[in-house]
Amino acid sequence: xxxxxxxxxxxxxxxxxxxxxxxxxxxxxxxxxxxxxxxxxxxxxxxxxxxxxxxxxxxxxxxxxxxxxxxxxxxxxxxxxxxxxxxxxxxxxxxxxxxxxxxxxxxxxxxxxxxxxxxxxxxxxxxxxxxxxxxxxxxxxxxxxxxxxxxxxxxxxxxxxxxxxxxxxxxxxxxxxxxxxxxxxxxxxxxxxxxxxxxxxxxxxxxxxxxxxxxxxxxxxxxxxxxxxxxxxxx
Amino acid sequence: xxxxxxxxxxxxxxxxxxxxxxxxxxxxxxxxxxxxxxxxxxxxxxxxxxxxxxxxxxxxxxxxxxxxxxxxxxxxxxxxxxxxxxxxxxxxxxxxxxxxxxxxxxxxxxxxxxxxxxxxxxxxxxxxxxxxxxxxxxxxxxxxxxxxxxxxxxxxxxxxxxxxxxxxxxxxxxxxxxxxxxxxxxxxxxxxxxxxxxxxxxxxxxxxxxxxxxxxxxxxxxxxxxxxxxxxxxxxxxxxxxxxxxxxxxxxxxxxxxxxxxxxxxxxxxxxxxxxxxxxxxxxxxxxxxxxxxxxxxxxxxxxxxxxxxxxxxxxxxxxxxxxxxxxxxxxxxxxxxxxxxxxxxxxxxxxxxxxxxxxxxxxxxxxxxxxxxxxxxxxxxxxxxxxxxxxxxxxxxxxxxxxxxxxxxxxxxxxxxxxxxxxxxxxxxxxxxxxxxxxxxxxxxxxxxxxxxxxxxxxxxxxxxxxxxxxxxxxxxxxxxxxxxxxxxxxxxxxxxxxxxxxxxxxxxxxxxxxxxxxxxxxxxxxxxxxxxxxxxxxxxxxxxxxxxxxxxxxxxxxxxxxxxxxxxxxxxxxxx
Numbered sequence: 001x002x003x004x005x006x007x008x009x010x011x012x013x014x015x016x017x018x019x020x021x022x023x024x025x026x027x028x029x030x031x032x033x034x035x036x037x038x039x040x041x042x043x044x045x046x047x048x049x050x051x052x053x054x055x056x057x058x059x060x061x062x063x064x065x066x067x068x069x070x071x072x073x074x075x076x077x078x079x080x081x082x083x084x085x086x087x088x089x090x091x092x093x094x095x096x097x098x099x100x101x102x103x104x105x106x107x108x109x110x111x112x113x114x115x116x117x118x119x120x121x122x123x124x125x126x127x128x129x130x131x132x133x134x135x136x137x138x139x140x141x142x143x144x145x146x147x148x149x150x151x152x153x154x155x156x157x158x159x160x161x162x163x164x165x166x167x168x169x170x171x172x173x174x175x176x177x178x179x180x181x182x183x184x185x186x187x188x189x190x191x192x193x194x195x196x197x198x199x200x201x202x203x204x205x206x207x208x209x210x211x212x213x214x215x216x217x218x219x220x221x222x223x224x225x226x227x228x229x230x231x232x233x234x235x
Numbered sequence: 236x237x238x239x240x241x242x243x244x245x246x247x248x249x250x251x252x253x254x255x256x257x258x259x260x261x262x263x264x265x266x267x268x269x270x271x272x273x274x275x276x277x278x279x280x281x282x283x284x285x286x287x288x289x290x291x292x293x294x295x296x297x298x299x300x301x302x303x304x305x306x307x308x309x310x311x312x313x314x315x316x317x318x319x320x321x322x323x324x325x326x327x328x329x330x331x332x333x334x335x336x337x338x339x340x341x342x343x344x345x346x347x348x349x350x351x352x353x354x355x356x357x358x359x360x361x362x363x364x365x366x367x368x369x370x371x372x373x374x375x376x377x378x379x380x381x382x383x384x385x386x387x388x389x390x391x392x393x394x395x396x397x398x399x400x401x402x403x404x405x406x407x408x409x410x411x412x413x414x415x416x417x418x419x420x421x422x423x424x425x426x427x428x429x430x431x432x433x434x435x436x437x438x439x440x441x442x443x444x445x446x447x448x449x450x451x452x453x454x455x456x457x458x459x460x461x462x463x464x465x466x467x468x469x470x471x472x473x474x475x476x477x478x479x480x481x482x483x484x485x486x487x488x489x490x491x492x493x494x495x496x497x498x499x500x501x502x503x504x505x506x507x508x509x510x511x512x513x514x515x516x517x518x519x520x521x522x523x524x525x526x527x528x529x530x531x532x533x534x535x536x537x538x539x540x541x542x543x544x545x546x547x548x549x550x551x552x553x554x555x556x557x558x559x560x561x562x563x564x565x566x567x568x569x570x571x572x573x574x575x576x577x578x579x580x581x582x583x584x585x586x587x588x589x590x591x592x593x594x595x596x597x598x599x600x601x602x603x604x605x606x607x608x609x610x611x612x613x614x615x616x617x618x619x620x621x622x623x624x625x626x627x628x629x630x631x632x633x634x635x636x637x638x639x640x641x642x643x644x645x646x647x648x649x650x651x652x653x654x655x656x657x658x659x660x661x662x663x664x665x666x667x668x669x670x671x672x673x674x675x676x677x678x679x680x681x682x683x684x685x686x687x688x689x690x691x692x693x694x695x696x697x698x699x700x701x702x703x704x705x706x707x708x709x710x711x712x713x714x715x716x717x718x719x720x721x722x723x724x725x726x727x728x729x730x731x732x733x734x735x736x737x738x739x740x741x742x743x744x745x746x747x748x749x750x751x752x753x754x755x756x757x758x759x760x761x762x763x764x765x766x767x768x769x770x771x772x773x774x775x776x777x778x779x780x781x782x783x784x785x786x787x788x789x790x791x792x793x794x795x796x797x798x799x800x801x802x803x804x805x806x807x808x809x810x811x812x813x
Contacts (some may be wrong), residue, residue: 062287
């Protein structure tokens with residue numbers, strides 16, 4: 001395997017000893033086939049065990065390892081090192097409180113997801129077997145259901161930087177996934193929630209979320225459909 | 236540095252360790268009865284590894300072709316190479332359809348047939364298309380739906396807590412002690428019942444599809460408490476791991492019609508499973524691949540073969556396997572629409588685990604004596620549903636069905652049982668473990684020990700096994716266990732101390748790996764995923780029985796008196812051909 005010399009800069013922060021985050025530089029000789037997660041593991045396992053970051057599945061589905069890499073919100077596990085030339089700068093996801101190093105507090109993020117009632121609400125009795133739903137109806141929610149709740153979109157949203165109470169793209173996408181699910185009967189409530197002053201109207205169609213999404217979900221488009229739905233139901 | 240030795244205290248009806256499919260499904264069942272149930276998990280629930288399952292969940296719905304419970308039962312039994320307990324398998328297939336409909340009714344978005352039913356695709360070892368799927372993210376949507384239902388029903392979540400100690404007093408489980416990863420310090424979860432649902436433990440191997448979190452922590456806690464593990468030698472190697480990374484490309488690739496080809500461009504499965512070809516069960520396909528590689532017919536003579544999807548066309552690939560395609564693109568820079576993908580066998584699923592009965596109650600001997608208040612479900616458990624080899628899509632079904640069963644059993648138990656008081660010294664064990672790692676003065680790094688273990692496990696107790704290799708491995712593990720006593724960690728702090736929980740995990744890997752190897756040495760036959768080149772035949776005379784293994788101060792103690800439950804009149808053991 002080919003080796004290459006790389007400078008890796010990581011924004012470090014230990015709440016017990018540091019007043020504010022600071023850059024730490026590592027010069028390493030690395031296999032060129034490594035992912036950014038492999039690089040973090042290399043540093044953590046071989047050089048400094050106190051480096052903290054989240055990771056689990058390694059295959060871009062668990063959503064643990066979203067972080068800012070050379071200015072972009074990405075999943076460390078699926079981002080190959082060779083995507084970048086020269087120095088690689090790694091920081092925690094912006095817009096969230098830092099707990100330690102690359103680990104951010106996502107409780108607020110999950111609370112916002114909970115606010116949109118992210119579960120199927122039924123007024124009707126359940127059928128003996130499955131609900132009938134056409135392939136087209138499934139297709140309407142399929143991409144939105146792919147969301148891994150990594151936070152990359154919400155973290156990249158300027159509207160959210162301006163107002164931290166804004167639900168943000170991930171929670172709104174979650175509401176879309178249920179509002180557009182033909183089986184659901186809870187949309188009246190949910191539409192009220194997203195029509196709130198901290199809801200859908202704070203989306204200014206900036207498209208940052210869509211660019212940030214590691215699953216390539218067309219978030220802004222879905223939020224636009226959601227706006228139309230809200231208008232249809234409230235005017 | 237000081238940490239709070241007293242810790243925080245929570246009194247509960249039930250505590251569940253692990254927030255994957257089994258843990259969430261159980262919690263939901265208990266919460267619906269109004270009882271106080273907490274899930275303690277190392278990762279945020281939606282990060283659990285159930286979410287990585289791609290291809291589907293098995294149930295004989297018959298939505299796209301004829302199917303029956305009898306066929307599902309037969310396929311599972313044959314797939315298990317006749318080591319699966321047939322009473323468990325019968326119960327499982329009977330519940331499977333209900334489980335899927337229930338999940339759909341809860342909101343799981345499934346792919347649909349033209350007439351609006353749950354769509355189903357073929358999978359290895361199943362005679363009929365039985366895998367109910369949601370594109371290639373089936374586990375992900377199941378996990379998220381169950382998590383959301385748990386939130387709705389007010390399950391208490393303790394996210395990013397590492398369980399260090401399982402509390403059992405007078406043969407009654409009464410809680411766990413867990414380390415708060417974010418803030419440091421211990422919490423005691425005192426409960427009438429404990430469910431262990433910590434999932435798989437493939438991290439014992441170098442090449443694995445498993446998440447970093449899959450370290451089998453609860454198995455080590457079981458051994459520490461003097462309880463046995465079952466059938467640990469049966470580890471499934473999945474045929475389509477991404478070359479060098481080990482992460483998975485779903486079996487759905489072959490379900491949808493993908494080919495496997497060797498360095499000569501041949502569909503080599505023709506020589507191993509003429510009828511089922513690429514859709515033979517995983518153990519068969521992995522061995523075939525490894526044989527091709529070992530005999531020099533890998534691609535360019537190297538240690539991989541190809542998964543070829545090109546003939547399916549871009550529409551089908553983009554519609555049915557969009558995430559899988561992305562994985563190959565990102566990790567290997569290969570677009571499966573235009574090029575074949577390099578793959579190799581990867582440690583994937585553990586058929587063995589914590590022995591439990593049909594009610595998911597943990598048992599402590601071959602007679603089936605239960606540990607009161609202690610339950611196990613999902614991949615961490617061994618009921619034994621999958622026997623020597625699990626069929627694809629039976630695992631999500633296992634976790635969901637037996638998660639529900641665990642919830643029901645626990646609800647019944649806590650309604651009629653008092654809480655067992657804690658021992659005075661209930662924190663000592665966990666405190667001792669953390670102190671040993673944080674205050675250790677040794678020079679060993681846990682990551683080096685782990686890497687050595689993983690490398691040797693893949694090499695010496697992998698797809699093909701023989702006594703000589705495994706005896707060598709046994710002494711390597713002994714040596715690593717000795718070295719582990721001298722581990723010290725860099726991070727002495729309280730806040731998000733990864734170094735601490737990783738070191739603990741390495742200790743756990745070493746404990747159950749030893750049991751795996753001992754079981755594999757003792758089982759002198761080849762059955763399911765356990766293949767001995769020195770004993771290449773299945774031996775039904777001697778080995779229609781389960782392995783129970785305890786750790787004692789004199790080493791691993793094995794017991795083979797737990798017979799396989801077989802309905803000789805209905806499903807007598809036959810030779811396994813595909």
